[in-house]
Amino acid sequence: MIVDVHAHVRFSFDEVDEMVKAAKRFDIEKIVVSRVHFYKEDVEGYYRNPEPEMFVEGNRMVYECMRRYPGTIFGLAFVNPLYTEESVKEIEACVKELGMVGVKLHVECLATDSHVFPIIEKCIELDVPILHHAWLRTGGKSKSMPNESTPFELAELAIRYPDATFQMAHVGGNWEVGIKAIKDLDNVYVDTCGGEPALGAVEMAVEELGAKRVLFGTDAPVRIVEAEIAKVLAADISSYEKKLILGDNARRIINLG
Amino acid sequence: MIIDSNAYLGGDPFRELKYGNIKGLLKLLDRTGIDKSIVSSMKSIYHTNHETGNLELFSKLKKYPNRFVGLACINPTFPGAIKFMHLCYSKFGFRGLKLHPNYHGYRLTDEVSLKLIEESAKLDWPVHIQMRMKDERMQHFLMQVAGTPVKDVLSVAELFPKVKFILGGTKPRELPETYKYGNVYFENSFVSGPQNIIREMVKQVGSARILFGTHMPLLYPEAALLMIRMADISEEDRKRILGENCKNIYSL
Numbered sequence: 197m198i199v200d201v202h203a204h205v206r207f208s209f210d211e212v213d214e215m216v217k218a219a220k221r222f223d224i225e226k227i228v229v230s231r232v233h234f235y236k237e238d239v240e241g242y243y244r245n246p247e248p249e250m251f252v253e254g255n256r257m258v259y260e261c262m263r264r265y266p267g268t269i270f271g272l273a274f275v276n277p278l279y280t281e282e283s284v285k286e287i288e289a290c291v292k293e294l295g296m297v298g299v300k301l302h303v304e305c306l307a308t309d310s311h312v313f314p315i316i317e318k319c320i321e322l323d324v325p326i327l328h329h330a331w332l333r334t335g336g337k338s339k340s341m342p343n344e345s346t347p348f349e350l351a352e353l354a355i356r357y358p359d360a361t362f363q364m365a366h367v368g369g370n371w372e373v374g375i376k377a378i379k380d381l382d383n384v385y386v387d388t389c390g391g392e393p394a395l396g397a398v399e400m401a402v403e404e405l406g407a408k409r410v411l412f413g414t415d416a417p418v419r420i421v422e423a424e425i426a427k428v429l430a431a432d433i434s435s436y437e438k439k440l441i442l443g444d445n446a447r448r449i450i451n452l453g
Numbered sequence: 454m455i456i457d458s459n460a461y462l463g464g465d466p467f468r469e470l471k472y473g474n475i476k477g478l479l480k481l482l483d484r485t486g487i488d489k490s491i492v493s494s495m496k497s498i499y500h501t502n503h504e505t506g507n508l509e510l511f512s513k514l515k516k517y518p519n520r521f522v523g524l525a526c527i528n529p530t531f532p533g534a535i536k537f538m539h540l541c542y543s544k545f546g547f548r549g550l551k552l553h554p555n556y557h558g559y560r561l562t563d564e565v566s567l568k569l570i571e572e573s574a575k576l577d578w579p580v581h582i583q584m585r586m587k588d589e590r591m592q593h594f595l596m597q598v599a600g601t602p603v604k605d606v607l608s609v610a611e612l613f614p615k616v617k618f619i620l621g622g623t624k625p626r627e628l629p630e631t632y633k634y635g636n637v638y639f640e641n642s643f644v645s646g647p648q649n650i651i652r653e654m655v656k657q658v659g660s661a662r663i664l665f666g667t668h669m670p671l672l673y674p675e676a677a678l679l680m681i682r683m684a685d686i687s688e689e690d691r692k693r694i695l696g697e698n699c700k701n702i703y704s705l
Contacts, residue, residue, distance in 0.1 A: 370590075426680075
């Protein structure tokens with residue numbers, strides 16, 4: 197069974213339908229989605245500091261997708277840790293009442309910021325993993341996303357909370373550094389999506405971390421499913437390792453029913 | 454026939470490449486079922502003297518005329534560039550010009566560049582403009598190179614309407630601006646999303662202006678290939694993109 201551990205819903209259900217259709221062509225049976233994209237009037241590009249009413253509404257859209265595709269789409273509760281109290285409350289509601297299977301943290305707040313700590317503690321209490329965006333950028337942090345965490349910052353958070361399970365998105369962007377930054381932390385997994393399909397990235401992740409800590413993701417519909425799955429299918433690794441990455445690992449750490 | 458419009462021979466200064474030599478490229482062709490690749494020299498991008506990389510490319514490719522076609526990677530600011538380009542045409546049998554303006558430190562609209570394009574047009578050569586080699590977010594800190602400006606591409610496309618310009622390493626957001634120029638073509642190695650972008654590109658510009666390109670050995674060639682193989686387009690369009698367009702453009 198193939199599981200896509202990193203996908204998104206954005207603004208339309210049509211896009212979700214297209215995503216599910218594309219996934220089915222590759223026998224991707226389960227897709228874990230979150231909503232991290234928001235717009236606000238007078239703000240250029242995506243709005244990176246969504247208020248509680250925005251992320252609550254976004255999570256309800258995710259829930260609608262779960263209902264639209266039961267057994268196929270699984271939701272993550274996206275929150276903005278800067279609104280700590282509301283975030284903790286929302287995670288509890290999304291997991292306990294809506295059946296979401298984890299939490300998504302994006303670029304609103306650095307992984308090392310103390311606002312994040314109660315979020316992680318709630319995830320430990322509910323026994324759900326955290327998909328945390330991470331990207332190491334050449335030349336330092338982006339002006340438009342100053343709170344985007346690097347793999348090093350995520351590693352600090354993972355050291356602080358050894359009982360939490362983290363999924364580091366995009367192998368940390370600069371994957372050669374990202375892999376090494378979390379290598380010694382058994383509670384950190386990596387997902388393969390995003391960036392260009394750099395030949396050798398999946399092989400290095402498997403060699404350094406072991407295939408059991410590598411998860412297949414697409415970042416769909418932002419990115420093309422074909423290019424993302426090709427990274428794993430084409431990698432110079434064994435069929436057993438591919439099977440782990442494409443689904444077995446996901447089923448071990450995420451409650452997919 | 455499947456023809457890859459964008460491959461490289463040689464090493465990357467900042468990362469080990471398992472398939473960077475000629476045997477590696479052949480292995481990638483064989484494992485993916487790609488019949489032929491249009492190849493240029495990676496060495497000629499990074500070395501001050503662009504000639505050595507092109508000489509190496511010639512010496513390696515000549516043993517495999519059915520699998521590889523060479524492009525001359527020329528830095529127009531290097532002394533004797535035009536003369537050397539003619540050598541690439543007459544002696545090496547290369548079939549087009551490859552430009553890396555951002556790595557070679559000039560603008561496409563600079564006089565030296567325009568002169569080179571003008572001369573290559575006399576050879577009836579297509580011009581491949583590489584917009585970038587790597588995602589700017591992930592370059593080595595010693596070599597942070599911004600993408601080639603799209604507006605410069607538009608300027609030369611307008612100045613040389615009869616020259617076919619192939620854009621390599623184009624980000625999806627850069628594409629629409631160039632659509633109105635019928636002499637601008639695109640390869641898909643950096644076309645990462647959204648999901649139906651190939652179908653949309655075909656709708657916007659037609660399949661005759663889209664070329665399959667892998668950017669190997671830096672990227673998994675299977676990524677670009679699967680993207681075209683599975684695209685929601687007609688079989689006729691797919692055939693064009695996978696090989697026929699490249700065959701026509703480079704008169705193979």
